[in-house]
Amino acid sequence: MIKFSDLNLDPKVLKAIIDTGYEIPTPIQAGAIPPALEGRDVLGIAQTGTGKTASFTLPMITLLGRGRARARMPRSLVLAPTRELAAQVAENFNAYAKYTKLTKALLIGGTSFKEQDQLIDKGVDVLIATPGRLIDHFERGKLILSDVKIMVVDEADRMLDMGFIPDIERIFQMTPFTRQTLFFSATMAPEIERITNTFLSNPAKIEVARAATTGENIKQGVVMFQGTHKTKADAEKRELLRRLIAAEGDACSNAIIFCNRKSDVDVVAKSLKKHGMNAEPIHGDLDQSHRTRTLDGFRDGSIRFLVASDVAARGLDIPAVTHVFNFDVPSHAEDYVHRIGRTGRAGRTGTAIMICAPRDEKNLADVERLVQNAIPRLDNPMGAATPPTTTAPIDDVDAPREVKPRRQRTRGPRNAAPTPVVEATVAEVPAEVAEEAEAAPVAETASPEPVAQPQREDRPARSDRRPRGGERTGGDRERPAPDRNERPSPDRASNDRGGRDQEPRDRADGDRGGRGRGNDRSGGRQDNVVGMGDDTPEFIAKSFAERSGA
Ligand code: AMP
Numbered sequence: 284m285i286k287f288s289d290l291n292l293d294p295k296v297l298k299a300i301i302d303t304g305y306e307i308p309t310p311i312q313a314g315a316i317p318p319a320l321e322g323r324d325v326l327g328i329a330q331t332g333t334g335k336t337a338s339f340t341l342p343m344i345t346l347l348g349r350g351r352a353r354a355r356m357p358r359s360l361v362l363a364p365t366r367e368l369a370a371q372v373a374e375n376f377n378a379y380a381k382y383t384k385l386t387k388a389l390l391i392g393g394t395s396f397k398e399q400d401q402l403i404d405k406g407v408d409v410l411i412a413t414p415g416r417l418i419d420h421f422e423r424g425k426l427i428l429s430d431v432k433i434m435v436v437d438e439a440d441r442m443l444d445m446g447f448i449p450d451i452e453r454i455f456q457m458t459p460f461t462r463q464t465l466f467f468s469a470t471m472a473p474e475i476e477r478i479t480n481t482f483l484s485n486p487a488k489i490e491v492a493r494a495a496t497t498g499e500n501i502k503q504g505v506v507m508f509q510g511t512h513k514t515k516a517d518a519e520k521r522e523l524l525r526r527l528i529a530a531e532g533d534a535c536s537n538a539i540i541f542c543n544r545k546s547d548v549d550v551v552a553k554s555l556k557k558h559g560m561n562a563e564p565i566h567g568d569l570d571q572s573h574r575t576r577t578l579d580g581f582r583d584g585s586i587r588f589l590v591a592s593d594v595a596a597r598g599l600d601i602p603a604v605t606h607v608f609n610f611d612v613p614s615h616a617e618d619y620v621h622r623i624g625r626t627g628r629a630g631r632t633g634t635a636i637m638i639c640a641p642r643d644e645k646n647l648a649d650v651e652r653l654v655q656n657a658i659p660r661l662d663n664p665m666g667a668a669t670p671p672t673t674t675a676p677i678d679d680v681d682a683p684r685e686v687k688p689r690r691q692r693t694r695g696p697r698n699a700a701p702t703p704v705v706e707a708t709v710a711e712v713p714a715e716v717a718e719e720a721e722a723a724p725v726a727e728t729a730s731p732e733p734v735a736q737p738q739r740e741d742r743p744a745r746s747d748r749r750p751r752g753g754e755r756t757g758g759d760r761e762r763p764a765p766d767r768n769e770r771p772s773p774d775r776a777s778n779d780r781g782g783r784d785q786e787p788r789d790r791a792d793g794d795r796g797g798r799g800r801g802n803d804r805s806g807g808r809q810d811n812v813v814g815m816g817d818d819t820p821e822f823i824a825k826s827f828a829e830r831s832g833a
Contacts, residue, residue: 285313291320293345295382300341303378309334314489315465316342322463324486326479330469331438332624333491336375339435339465344380346433346463347408352386355403356430357410362454364441365594366391366413366571367578372437373411385409390416393571400425414442414450421457431458439468439475444615445594448474455482470617501627504661505612505637505647519665520638521554524610526664527636528560528588531606534634537581538606540590541622543614551610552590562588593618601625609637612646616653636661 287300287308308316311329319325319342329335343359352358363369373389380387388402390412396419403410403426410417410426420426434455436442442451455464455478464483468475479486508523510516528535540555542548545566552564563577563586580586582601593613604626613619619637627633637658639647651657 290316290341291345292316292341293348293383295348296341296344296379298382299379302381305337309338309491311335311489311491312338312341314491315339315487318487318489319343319463319465320345322346324463324483325465326483326486326488327465327467328469328471328488328490329467330491330624335467335491336372336437337379339437339467340372340375340379343409343433343435343465344376344383344385347385348383352406352408353430354406355425356427357388357403357407358430359409359433359435360417360428360431360454360458361409361411361435361437362414362417362442362451363411363437364413364445364447366393367574368438368441369411369413370575376409376411380409387411390420391571392416393574396420396423414447414454417454418450428454428457429459431462433463433465434458435465435467437467439466439478440470440472443472443474448478451478452482500631501623501633501635503623503635503637503658505639505658506661506663508638508640508663508665510640516640517550518554520610520640521551523638523663523665524551524608525555525558525560527608527638528606530664531634531636534605536605537584537587537603538589538608539581539601539604539622539625540588540608540610541613542590542592543611545592547610548590548592552588555588555590560588561586562590564590566592567594593622603631605633607633607635609635612637612639612643612650614646616646616649619650620654 285308287297287305290308290313292300311327311333315325315327315335315338319339325339327335327338329338339361343361347358350358361369361372363372369389369391373387376385376387385408386402386406387409388399388407388411390399390403390410392413392415399416399420403420412420417426421428436451439451442448464486466479466483466486471479506523506527508520510519524540528538540551540562542551545568548564548566552562555562563580565574565577569577577586577589578601581589590610607623607626609619609622613622623633623635626635637647647658
């Protein structure tokens with residue numbers, strides 16, 4: 284068995300590892316650290332929860348041990364798609380580099396340029412940034428990237444989702460050709476493969492088997508929901524959510540509730556609070572300190588329900604989440620996998636329950652096709668007039684059935700539901716729900732038309748760029764690039780499309796012969812798997828903060 288001491292890491296790094304309590308390297312660490320220390324490019328196909336952050340931070344700290352940073356010329360660069368992920372990487376650096384003199388700066392939106400400039404001016408060894416903020420600093424002439432020796436791209440598939448690929452290409456071009464590149468992505472979409480073929484040189488490829496997409500340790504279910512009337516549907520859906528939560532009883536210690544739209548995140552959180560539940564919202568419109576506070580509260584247990592958008596919660600290392608509730612079926616099937624992956628981490632059990640309204644049925648079919656299984660239908664406690672506590676336990680539902688390809692399908696999932704919601708629900712809507720229904724926004728009119736693509740100042744206008752097929756364009760579905768909003772460039776401001784705050788995704792897919800990622804994200808994957816499969820060791824679930832006592 285490989286030990287950390289076998290990996291040629293700097294003794295100071297080894298000492299820090301001992302402090303964290305890690306005993307053996309995870310497969311991605313054992314696979315990526317040796318080639319990284321040899322100066323080779325690394326292509327790591329792994330997702331959060333596998334220990335991938337340490338697989339690049341540990342060799343970086345070792346390699347940067349020699350030499351000193353010069354003013355405004357960082358020696359290494361880590362790019363992460365969201366502020367939270369960048370902050371998580373920075374925390375990792377703090378822990379692993381604590382016995383070294385290496386300096387770092389975190390360039391993310393929501394914090395002042397001035398303080399960040401001051402740090403960069405002094406000279407930093409490690410710069411951790413979101414792509415938008417990094418380019419802003421560069422364009423303001425505050426940053427020189429010609430001394431970057433190591434560049435890390437973390438969560439590249441997420442970058443693709445968020446439309447950051449042009450920024451990443453640009454940043455690659457701003458750094459020296461001779462740099463070492465460590466590149467991580469959970470999946471190898473064709474566009475990601477193109478980038479790696481272009482910018483990585485003979486990389487060592489390490490693939491950690493994807494945590495079971497819908498692992499056996501995660502009990503799943505979907506409740507088919509149909510409102511009694513469109514003016515009441517929103518409130519009834521929230522009532523259904525509360526009943527589903529109540530039905531889980533004490534087994535639900537905490538939960539992340541995902542909504543597709545930011546406005547729903549706020550409304551659902553408010554509604555849960557109104558009904559005496561300890562819930563807080565998190566999405567890209569909230570300022571950074573608020574988001575950090577909320578996440579800390581959820582981590583330390585002082586907040587029980589985190590109502591979240593995909594962008595705000597994806598990829599975060601939040602251990603021990605017992606439940607995930609999908610208030611909506613995600614419009615991108617792969618988000619389902621990421622959402623439910625917030626629970627049942629590292630061999631723990633978890634429960635994922637989803638609500639599916641009639642208009643979400645196409646999305647549900649996409650999800651089922653992606654996970655190659657039917658998601659068991661649960662009784663609708665409202666439709667069946669069942670008191671919350673007697674809602675069918677999730678174990679009791681039908682076993683997963685095989686999903687046929689759509690063309691062969693003759694009946695939609697709604698027809699397949701054993702207990703479709705019945706009109707009788709009207710009589711059972713309690714008074715306060717009806718009240719809520721009146722107050723509820725009527726903004727549930729998702730248009731099936733794709734949103735027009737915004738053009739960016741750093742790339743030519745292309746008429747053939749298009750959002751991913753099947754994109755729903757609910758008026759306020761979260762724009763998955765919070766940092767961009769804060770970029771001072773006037774051109775950026777034009778990305779704000781008059782209250783329509785969704786940023787189309789996969790902008791880089793459209794014209795490259797790709798079909799968008801769709802459900803096929805396996806392109807370019809290597810056969811050679813260094814993996815944990817479904818048997819992820821328990822320690823992986825432990826949060827960094829827990830271990831370091833930070
Ligand atoms: P990551 O995939 O980088 O988000 O890491 C997932 C979790 O695993 C984090 O909480 C890390 O602190 C933890 N971790 C990383 N490497 C190890 C290791 N070798 N042994 C135990 N825990 C680890």
